[in-house]
Amino acid sequence: MMNKKCIKETIFDLVNQWCLADYKPDLPWIRGQISFAHMIGAITLSEKDELIKRLYEVKEGEYGK
Numbered sequence: 138m139m140n141k142k143c144i145k146e147t148i149f150d151l152v153n154q155w156c157l158a159d160y161k162p163d164l165p166w167i168r169g170q171i172s173f174a175h176m177i178g179a180i181t182l183s184e185k186d187e188l189i190k191r192l193y194e195v196k197e198g199e200y201g202k
Contacts, residue, residue: 141179148174152188156195164192 148171155161168189175185 139177139179141177144174144177144179145184148180148188152191156191164196167192 151167151170155167171180171185171188174180175182180188
């Protein structure tokens with residue numbers, strides 16, 4: 138049995154670390170983890186959208202797009 142609260146905390150921590158770190162794991166992998174968390178009901182659709190938005194805001198800021 139999966140602990141959805143733990144999964145939710147892990148996903149939020151993962152995104153926070155990705156946004157702050159110089160080394161960034163593969164973005165599609167992180168998006169997959171976010172989608173999985175949403176699929177099992179650990180995060181809401183609005184939380185999923187917000188996390189993905191944060192990822193792409195940081196990515197665009199780094200590359201000046």
